[in-house]
Amino acid sequence: MSRARELFDRLQQGGTTALDxxxxxxxxxxxxxxxxxxxxxGRGTTLAKSDNKNLSKAISGFANSSGGxxxxxxxxxxxxxxxxxxxxxxxxxxxxxxxxxxSAVSRTTMPAFSGVEFHAFVQADDNxxxxxxxxxxxxxxxPIRGLVGEQYYIRAGSDFxxxxxxxxxxMFGRAPQPRIDINLIHYHSHLDARxxxxxxxxxxxxxxxxxxxxxxxxxxxxxxxxxxxxxxFSRPTTPICKFVAGTCRVRPS
Numbered sequence: 001m002s003r004a005r006e007l008f009d010r011l012q013q014g015g016t017t018a019l020d021x022x023x024x025x026x027x028x029x030x031x032x033x034x035x036x037x038x039x040x041x042g043r044g045t046t047l048a049k050s051d052n053k054n055l056s057k058a059i060s061g062f063a064n065s066s067g068g069x070x071x072x073x074x075x076x077x078x079x080x081x082x083x084x085x086x087x088x089x090x091x092x093x094x095x096x097x098x099x100x101x102x103s104a105v106s107r108t109t110m111p112a113f114s115g116v117e118f119h120a121f122v123q124a125d126d127n128x129x130x131x132x133x134x135x136x137x138x139x140x141x142x143p144i145r146g147l148v149g150e151q152y153y154i155r156a157g158s159d160f161x162x163x164x165x166x167x168x169x170x171m172f173g174r175a176p177q178p179r180i181d182i183n184l185i186h187y188h189s190h191l192d193a194r195x196x197x198x199x200x201x202x203x204x205x206x207x208x209x210x211x212x213x214x215x216x217x218x219x220x221x222x223x224x225x226x227x228x229x230x231x232x233f234s235r236p237t238t239p240i241c242k243f244v245a246g247t248c249r250v251r252p253s
Contacts, residue, residue: 004032004067008117008135011071015121019071019131023086030158032066034058035074035086042073042091047100053148055101056108060146061153061160062136063113064171068155072097073131084158094120094130101132110145143168179209 007029010018022033036058039048047055054070062068075089091097098120106112115137122130143163145152154163185203192199 002067002138003029004062004069004135004137007033007069008119008133011069011121011133012119016123016131019074019088022071023074023088026084026086031155032062032068034062034068034070034158034160035076036070036072037075037089038072038091038097041089042093042097042100047104052104052108055104056146056148057151057153057160058134059105059109059113059116059136060144060151061155063109063139063144064152064163064168065138065155067138068136070134070136071131072101072134088131090123090129091131093128094122094132095128098132101134108147110147111141113139113144143172178213181207181209183207 007022011022014021022029023035026033026035036051036054039050051072058068058070062070073089073091073094074086076084076086079085098118101118105116113136117135119133119135120130121133122128143152152163152168153160154167183205185205187201187203189198189200191197
């Protein structure tokens with residue numbers, strides 16, 4: 001289980017008690033945990049402009065890193081000494097704000113990032129005011145770009161910062177590989193009973209479905225307990241290579 005998933009489950013199960021513990025012990029969790037106060041405390045009929053921006057940056061930043069959790073309804077800012085101080089500042093309607101966040105997720109990043117989860121919890125059963133925890137898993141599909149600001153973000157300490165191209169290439173870049181698909185074409189076999197010999201004729205076609213040329217392919221064939229090397233070559237000049245095995249004569253066992 002990832003650290004981000006563990007924090008989200010902890011908030012789901014513990015509610016405001018778990019939140020108070022995380023606020024008090026935020027520093028060790030800053031890489032996976034972020035607090036946001038809503039611009040209008042969740043009163044608007046749609047997501048406020050700054051809330052939409054923070055949502056976009058958080059999904060991109062956590063997805064491009066190791067995942068993380070955002071708790072909406074907590075005011076976090078630096079004091080005169082430069083230290084971050086967090087304190088609860090409830091959303092007026094936690095359930096309603098959760099619905100607005102869910103509706104906005106698909107239009108805040110490119111590509112739209114699935115897997116984001118939400119959990120709203122209130123301070124009292126007879127009061128809709130409370131908080132919304134948002135879980136963002138790590139992306140394994142490639143880099144996620146925030147549409148607000150047109151930037152790729154990563155998590156750095158307790159902030160979301162634009163990711164340089166070289167950093168993203170190192171995180172998500174993969175050298176393309178050839179992908180070989182082999183087809184066997186089998187023709188009629190002939191048994192020469194007088195000479196106790198079986199003749200089988202077949203063809204092998206190897207097709208490279210990958211994005212780059214495969215070098216030094218090697219092919220071996222096995223018949224029963226006998227393995228016979230048919231052919232090998234290096235540096236094909238086309239992505240489609242044909243192997244013709246010719247006639248194989250193997251004495252039946």
